[in-house]
Amino acid sequence: MNSVINCYYLEAMIMAINYEPQVFLFLSEILGIKIVDSEGRAIGKVLDLTGNIAEIYPPVLDILVRLEKDKKIVLLPWRRVAEVNGTLIFHTPQPEDFREPAPRSGELFLKDTLLDKQVVDTDGAKIRRVNDLQFLKVHRDLYLVHVDVGFHGLLRRVGLERSVAFLLRKLFDYTMTDQLISWKFVQPL
Numbered sequence: 227m228n229s230v231i232n233c234y235y236l237e238a239m240i241m242a243i244n245y246e247p248q249v250f251l252f253l254s255e256i257l258g259i260k261i262v263d264s265e266g267r268a269i270g271k272v273l274d275l276t277g278n279i280a281e282i283y284p285p286v287l288d289i290l291v292r293l294e295k296d297k298k299i300v301l302l303p304w305r306r307v308a309e310v311n312g313t314l315i316f317h318t319p320q321p322e323d324f325r326e327p328a329p330r331s332g333e334l335f336l337k338d339t340l341l342d343k344q345v346v347d348t349d350g351a352k353i354r355r356v357n358d359l360q361f362l363k364v365h366r367d368l369y370l371v372h373v374d375v376g377f378h379g380l381l382r383r384v385g386l387e388r389s390v391a392f393l394l395r396k397l398f399d400y401t402m403t404d405q406l407i408s409w410k411f412v413q414p415l
Contacts, residue, residue: 376405
């Protein structure tokens, strides 16, 4: 038990002294975006991400992609993503990067497994519906850190976040907030 606690303290210290900015991304911001290689050539579009949900904060392992050329669906390794900024920039793909769209042992498709599904909030002992997933990007790695169970997450996912937020601010002087539950308090049903 002490080694687990020490591991968390070490992780926290590393993150605290890390000068690289850490970025939060939502699954709704990643789904459907283009993937290009380092020279700007289109590879395809993101359909889903895979992760190992047995981890306390599951790392994203692969990207489910519909290829631009032949519309074939494949998995590409997340570790080869160089940058996320409205598009995913993937280091020039090698033939061995393209895998059949079957997750490995312990991996799950995050969108298919969690979005619009019910989970138990073990901290508040409630059953909640997942509207979006929030990830933390640390260096080149992406970790599932929160599930969004609020109305704001649903609006973000269907593309109405900005217009509804604008109307609420102008008409009622109200600002929507995310209702996030830390992944460590989530138990999928």
